[in-house]
Amino acid sequence: MSEPKPPDDELAGTEQPFVQHLFELRDRLLRAVYGIAAIFAVLAFFPGPSRLYDYLAMPLVKALPEGSKMIAVGVVSPFLVPIKVTVLAAVALSLPWILYQVWAFVAPGLYKHEKKLVMPLVTASTLLFYCGAAFCYFFVFGQAFPAIQKMAPISVSVSPDIEAYLDFVITMFIAFGVAFEVPIVVVILARLGVVTLAQLRAWRSYFIVAAAAVSGLVTPPDPVSMIALLVPMCLLYELGIVAAQVFIRHTQAPEAEPRSETP
16 A cells, blocks of 8 residues: 655645635734834833933934034924834834734745745844844944044034934934845845855955945945944855855755655
8 A cells, every 4th residue: 555645735725715815914914003002102101202212312412512402493393203213113123023923924825945934034134134223323323423523613513403313313224224134135145046155255355345335325424334334244245155055955945756656
């Protein structure tokens, strides 16, 4: 007697009606929104929108001349800007919950080898984005703002606008967060076969030049900030090459097994 045959498709029988997919998508979106709202409610009471903005502005305030403060040009800026910061903080803190809802929605439609690829990449990309934003706040801002203030003419009274500062910080967080996604991009390109590992190693010098150009465009006009972004990008590129080797080896689709004929 021959052994039972494995199913041709491990997803066979898991199909759902289109309307049911829409209902599940709605539920997942609502759960993500509820998560953001819950964290926003907590942050609104503790530490509060004003205190959150004070934390965000701390690197710049420390670099301002003694007695100087930030200003609010808009009439409602003192109210709206801290609220924006609270909303953005709620979205950032709930990002793992949001990504979990996305994962729970798409995971049933993925093969086992695809799950081995997607879940680690989603987790790693989230952590890398957090690391990029934290690196920008704790290191880059601490080096860049004092250097910028030293360049200001004596005749200029430095009093940055709170809304302009928020826009600058968001831009910098996104720039550093995206820059820290270099390993994820490398892994995806290598896994999809767009480039080979040998090509990635050969293009190392070109990447350094491109990373230097990006660093010069997105960072404040001081060499410390530029180097602070350039060096991690180069190191992360090397990390991406190593990670790509591991992913390619462990996320290959299983080869089709030959069918044994029943005697």
